[in-house]
Amino acid sequence: xxxxxxxxxxxxxxxxxxxxxxxxxxxxxxxxxxxxxxxxxxxxxxxxxxxxxxxxxxxxxxxxxxxxxxxxxxxxxxxxxxxxxxxxxxxxxxxxxxxxxxxxxxxxxxxxxxxxxxxxxxxxxxxxxxxxxxxxxxxxxxxxxxxxxxxxxxxxxxxxxxxxxxxxxxxxxxxxxxxxxxxxxxxxxxxxxxxxxxxxxxxxxxxxxxxxxxxxxxxxxxxxxxxxxxxxxxxxxxxxxxxxx
Amino acid sequence: xxxxxxxxxxxxxxxxxxxxxxxxxxxxxxxxxxxxxxxxxxxxxxxxxxxxxxxxxxxxxxxxxxxxxxxxxxxxxxxxxxxxxxxxxxxxxxxxxxxxxxxxxxxxxxxxxxxxxxxxxxxxxxxxxxxxxxxxxxxxxxxxxxxxxxxxxxxxxxxxxxxxxxxxxxxxxxxxxxxxxxxxxxxxxxxxxxxxxxxxxxxxxxxxxxxxxxxxxxxxxxxxxxxxxxxxxxxxxxxxxxxxxxxxxxxxxxxxxxxxxxxxxxxxxxxxxxxxxxxxxxxxxxxxxxxxxxxxxxxxxxxxxxxxxxxxxxxxxxxxxxxxxxxxxxxxxxxxxxxxxxxxxxxxxxxxxxx
Numbered sequence: 211x212x213x214x215x216x217x218x219x220x221x222x223x224x225x226x227x228x229x230x231x232x233x234x235x236x237x238x239x240x241x242x243x244x245x246x247x248x249x250x251x252x253x254x255x256x257x258x259x260x261x262x263x264x265x266x267x268x269x270x271x272x273x274x275x276x277x278x279x280x281x282x283x284x285x286x287x288x289x290x291x292x293x294x295x296x297x298x299x300x301x302x303x304x305x306x307x308x309x310x311x312x313x314x315x316x317x318x319x320x321x322x323x324x325x326x327x328x329x330x331x332x333x334x335x336x337x338x339x340x341x342x343x344x345x346x347x348x349x350x351x352x353x354x355x356x357x358x359x360x361x362x363x364x365x366x367x368x369x370x371x372x373x374x375x376x377x378x379x380x381x382x383x384x385x386x387x388x389x390x391x392x393x394x395x396x397x398x399x400x401x402x403x404x405x406x407x408x409x410x411x412x413x414x415x416x417x418x419x420x421x422x423x424x425x426x427x428x429x430x431x432x433x434x435x436x437x438x439x440x441x442x443x444x445x446x447x448x449x450x451x452x453x454x455x
Numbered sequence: 456x457x458x459x460x461x462x463x464x465x466x467x468x469x470x471x472x473x474x475x476x477x478x479x480x481x482x483x484x485x486x487x488x489x490x491x492x493x494x495x496x497x498x499x500x501x502x503x504x505x506x507x508x509x510x511x512x513x514x515x516x517x518x519x520x521x522x523x524x525x526x527x528x529x530x531x532x533x534x535x536x537x538x539x540x541x542x543x544x545x546x547x548x549x550x551x552x553x554x555x556x557x558x559x560x561x562x563x564x565x566x567x568x569x570x571x572x573x574x575x576x577x578x579x580x581x582x583x584x585x586x587x588x589x590x591x592x593x594x595x596x597x598x599x600x601x602x603x604x605x606x607x608x609x610x611x612x613x614x615x616x617x618x619x620x621x622x623x624x625x626x627x628x629x630x631x632x633x634x635x636x637x638x639x640x641x642x643x644x645x646x647x648x649x650x651x652x653x654x655x656x657x658x659x660x661x662x663x664x665x666x667x668x669x670x671x672x673x674x675x676x677x678x679x680x681x682x683x684x685x686x687x688x689x690x691x692x693x694x695x696x697x698x699x700x701x702x703x704x705x706x707x708x709x710x711x712x713x714x715x716x717x718x719x720x721x722x723x724x725x726x727x728x729x730x731x732x733x734x735x736x737x738x739x740x741x742x743x744x745x746x747x748x749x750x751x752x753x754x755x756x757x758x759x760x761x762x763x764x765x766x767x768x769x770x771x772x773x774x775x776x777x778x779x780x781x782x783x784x785x786x787x788x789x790x791x792x793x794x795x796x797x798x799x800x801x802x803x804x805x806x807x808x809x810x
Contacts (some may be wrong), residue, residue: 285671288669296670304728317653397468
């Protein structure tokens, strides 16, 4: 556990002439809870995509758990313990809730355990994860039978099924009611207490403040603030970015 | 245990079918049955890539023809050993050639499987309509190559003179029927095994959402290559005995539109996410086409396929299996005792989510 879990150095990404990320540096320690905020179009999701391998960064490097991730595909990163949930839930629509949870257990979790899980281990873990997010009663249902908040929970549970060291929750609370937001925050904190490092990307400031030990702010592809949440939200540049100069 | 029962039942059904056909003693039944069985293999093969992975292949005829023409090439080689094989190897070639059909099927499978692997590599980044167009292009390219390859007859085609009888079984058409019957049973067993395996779950995630699949650790590119190879190999295996069935093979028949259309329509009508779908679709459409051929005309075959396909797309887009599945999904509350419906669903491996 020496050194940071995630180290992003000078990461840049362009889409044609548009600079989505401009030399981002970010370090995340083991067990940390980091909030990543920024206005729409600030590059949060692009940064997540570059971290997870959905996109490849053009400059700089991504180090995870002491290994260079550049050039690695998303599934290789997932197998090394980097999991993510998506901004818009992307369940496997033709598979049941339990089967959705089974996929990472079949394809990713074994990589870190050093052996393929037995059928019994997979079933037990599925049951445990469905219970953790309150979906045990709907384990055999299809995603289309789930409510919005249940869909978000499935998304998180599927990411946790990867058995991750780092979980990146990309706007896991968008469109949820206040009580549902509280439920998801509590769930993320529970996961963090179980040893999972979490980066939470969110627009809901109440949730961000309740969850984060550290806050990072991106604006137009650049990091403008990084520090304790209370300090960051009173930073003049952050206020300017959110409220206008 | 369930799989063992399935294997035994499959073999028994196959044996009963062959025994029944022999008891009827009508050779036309074997001719027609061969075609239906061939379509079972083709539809099952197409479904591995198109149904399980969601990659629509419009080049089925190319893989089928690759298998057929590999047999023609080996047949020609056997017929002209002294012309084509160096003298030092002629003795060995005379001992090996001509190859028995089961070996030709394996070779056809390898050739078409390699073409499938190549297609997979070349189209890794393509999805949807673009992938479909690329596979169509493959068929055109391959047909052009065959038309210009004189050794296998080029555009004028090649005659294959088959023996009239084989030991034990007797009639050659019965032998071909038996071979295709075994092949279709093997194809169904393979498809079912894939569906229930880790590989099958991986394929399903590719069909549903590739980005999410990657995030779950699924090596989507590798699985797509496996799917294109397996699917291509099975299609090639279906095509390998075809020259011996038809007697005269020319590019127009080997690359016929009927193979492409049927191998897509049969799983679509039967249902694409279970091994049962292509089987049901091929049995239904294949039989209907054979009946139409003898009662009306073979020219209406594609019309039947087209009309049924349009009808199913409108009325039952999930195919026959989807209709049955919706019926079976009307089950009791969670945790209730399994009923005959859920048991049937489990046997057919129709997952709750299967389309």
